[in-house]
Amino acid sequence: xxxxxxxxxxxxxxxxxxxxLAGSAAGPAVAQGGGKDGKGKRYSFTVMGTTDLHGxxxxxxxxxxxxxxxxxxxxxxxxxxxxxxxxVRAAKGRRNTLLIDAGDTxxxxxxxxxxxxxxxxxxxxxxxxxxxxxxxxxxxxxAALGNHEFNYGIPVLRxxxxxxxxxxxxxxxxxxxxxxxxxxxxxxxxxxxPCGRDVRVAVLGLTNPGIAIWDKANVGGKMVFPxxxxxxxxxxxxxxxxxxxxxxxxxxxxxxxxxxxxxxxPYIENAAALVAEQVPGIDAILVGHAHTEIPEYRVRNKExxxxxxxxxxxxxxxxxxxxxxxxxWRRGRWVVERVGASVLNSNTVEEDPEIVKLLGDxxxxxxxxxxxxxxxxxxxxxxxxxxxxxxxxxxxINHVQAETVRAALAGGEYAxxxxxxxxxxxxxTARIPAGQVTIRDAAGLYPFENTLEARLLTGAQLKxxxxxxxxxxxxxxxxxxxxxxxxxxxxxxxxxxxxxxxGLTYEIDIAQPVGSRIVNLSFEGKPLxxxxxxxxxxxxxxxSGGGAxxxxxxxxxxxxxxxxxxxxxxxxxxxxGAIDPAAFAAVGWRLTRxxxxxx
Numbered sequence: 001x002x003x004x005x006x007x008x009x010x011x012x013x014x015x016x017x018x019x020x021l022a023g024s025a026a027g028p029a030v031a032q033g034g035g036k037d038g039k040g041k042r043y044s045f046t047v048m049g050t051t052d053l054h055g056x057x058x059x060x061x062x063x064x065x066x067x068x069x070x071x072x073x074x075x076x077x078x079x080x081x082x083x084x085x086x087x088v089r090a091a092k093g094r095r096n097t098l099l100i101d102a103g104d105t106x107x108x109x110x111x112x113x114x115x116x117x118x119x120x121x122x123x124x125x126x127x128x129x130x131x132x133x134x135x136x137x138x139x140x141x142x143a144a145l146g147n148h149e150f151n152y153g154i155p156v157l158r159x160x161x162x163x164x165x166x167x168x169x170x171x172x173x174x175x176x177x178x179x180x181x182x183x184x185x186x187x188x189x190x191x192x193x194p195c196g197r198d199v200r201v202a203v204l205g206l207t208n209p210g211i212a213i214w215d216k217a218n219v220g221g222k223m224v225f226p227x228x229x230x231x232x233x234x235x236x237x238x239x240x241x242x243x244x245x246x247x248x249x250x251x252x253x254x255x256x257x258x259x260x261x262x263x264x265x266p267y268i269e270n271a272a273a274l275v276a277e278q279v280p281g282i283d284a285i286l287v288g289h290a291h292t293e294i295p296e297y298r299v300r301n302k303e304x305x306x307x308x309x310x311x312x313x314x315x316x317x318x319x320x321x322x323x324x325x326x327x328x329w330r331r332g333r334w335v336v337e338r339v340g341a342s343v344l345n346s347n348t349v350e351e352d353p354e355i356v357k358l359l360g361d362x363x364x365x366x367x368x369x370x371x372x373x374x375x376x377x378x379x380x381x382x383x384x385x386x387x388x389x390x391x392x393x394x395x396x397i398n399h400v401q402a403e404t405v406r407a408a409l410a411g412g413e414y415a416x417x418x419x420x421x422x423x424x425x426x427x428x429t430a431r432i433p434a435g436q437v438t439i440r441d442a443a444g445l446y447p448f449e450n451t452l453e454a455r456l457l458t459g460a461q462l463k464x465x466x467x468x469x470x471x472x473x474x475x476x477x478x479x480x481x482x483x484x485x486x487x488x489x490x491x492x493x494x495x496x497x498x499x500x501x502x503g504l505t506y507e508i509d510i511a512q513p514v515g516s517r518i519v520n521l522s523f524e525g526k527p528l529x530x531x532x533x534x535x536x537x538x539x540x541x542x543x544s545g546g547g548a549x550x551x552x553x554x555x556x557x558x559x560x561x562x563x564x565x566x567x568x569x570x571x572x573x574x575x576x577g578a579i580d581p582a583a584f585a586a587v588g589w590r591l592t593r594x595x596x597x598x599x
Contacts, residue, residue: 054108102288103146169205254290398502
């Protein structure tokens with residue numbers, strides 16, 4: 001049987017091995033020679049990095065149907081990254097560079113969704129994923145797995161892996177039965193120098209342990225995801241023993257040391273800095289997952305006393321990290337003498353015409369798809385005020401979810417129980433226009449690949465759930481001025497971890513401390529009975545413990561399905577034909593201070 005690339009990767013993973021990739025001849029002279037003993041030999045090279053590309057090939061926003069733009073005038077997409085990469089290669093010498101990624105590649109835009117669900121890459125004679133086409137054309141050398149790689153299920157991920165000309169790395173993505181790597185843990189790259197032995201660069205890929213919670217439906221019983229620190233401590237010494245002169249970690253894990261899932265897992269979500277601090281032998285870490293920009297961050301390793309350089313380029317291809325290495329020949333081996341990191345801004349360049357030409361047809365198909373008209377609305381609705389007001393556009397999400405669960409439970413054991421629903425404001429720029437409503441309008445309400453579940457909760461548990469959610473607001477004394485720009489996201493709580501519960505009425509007193517804010521909580525006009533049972537329509541992220549909300553993860557599941565909530569909303573609009581807020585919108589909650597409404 002011929003040993004093709006997929007077979008090689010599978011055998012390597014099964015054996016706990018990585019991927020060894022040969023280097024190429026030296027580029028421009030970047031080394032300084034020495035005598036026969038090699039003293040004075042030096043070599044410089046650059047490792048470029050991206051992360052959290054999230055399906056962005058072009059500088060295009062499929063939800064607004066126009067060129068991407070934000071307040072900072074950032075640009076996005078691999079077409080821009082390609083131009084930056086070629087500029088770096090021209091300056092440094094292509095053969096003195098590597099290009100890696102830190103994960104979250106195949107989810108996040110309607111382009112990514114289209115080739116996972118509408119024209120899926122898994123179909124017989126299906127297309128090649130646009131992200132694989134673009135990254136192959138640009139010449140990536142390796143990429144770590146991100147948590148969102150698992151959103152569409154393992155078959156889609158495996159097909160994407162097949163289509164990539166570079167390895168997808170995940171040293172802490174293990175087969176649940178054998179506990180052996182399910183993906184190559186590392187790749188080894190050789191950079192040929194003009195003055196002696198190749199420089200051997202190892203890239204260790206680490207993904208996020210939270211996958212076990214966030215994508216439980218896709219990975220449960222199939223894969224497990226131990227902590228980054230323990231797996232780095234296992235693999236880095238092996239890489240050094242294999243002759244690696246330089247060890248780079250590509251980690252889909254932020255650097256803050258925090259976790260959004262509380263104590264549900266014994267592993268840290270954002271552990272990159274801890275890896276640098278605790279595991280000796282690492283030279284640099286490409287950081288991902290947190291969607292923040294860190295040009296250069298140095299962490300002192302406790303054992304060696306040496307600095308480890310971390311860098312996180314901004315998401316979606318907005319930045320390109322450059323790790324600039326200088327190595328020197330000492331005692332018969334290459335030793336890292338200096339590492340520095342910086343980032344390049346993709347808004348300084350034009351899109352690479354080769355990438356535009358390569359994927360222009362795929363882009364056009366997705367633009368046509370998202371602009372299909374599916375219904376109408378008599379009024380415009382927006383999420384602009386949804387973080388602090390009960391807005392009809394969030395009620396729409398909740399109404400669709402509650403109706404879906406109610407219909408699914410009809411005629412069964414739980415049919416008589418009242419159905420409530422939770423939803424978050426995922427984007428402050430989502431809108432439903434007055435007049436014609438398209439797929440992109442409806443899809444913009446729900447950018448994540450969440451699916452719907454139904455969990456059984458009591459009135460008392462719902463009260464605690466709402467109290468936890470209300471920590472999102474900054475405590476603001478009665479009579480003090482209220483600035484909406486400073487009112488939300490207390491202690492870094494993201495918008496997607498504030499839930500409004502539909503079907504109850506309540507007030508959130510933001511003058512009170514966290515844990516004592518929910519007042520006048522009622523159901524159907526009466527105070528909520530702590531012992532009453534309710535069915536909560538809830539997304540799978542929250543139901544699996546995402547955000548560490550109380551009770552819901554351990555609550556009895558009475559129904560679930562595999563359809564994305566986004567699609568459920570689109571199908572509901574298509575079936576109704578019209579979106580009339582009068583049929584579903586009501587003010588169920590409001591912010592108050594000492595009983596006085598804030599707005």
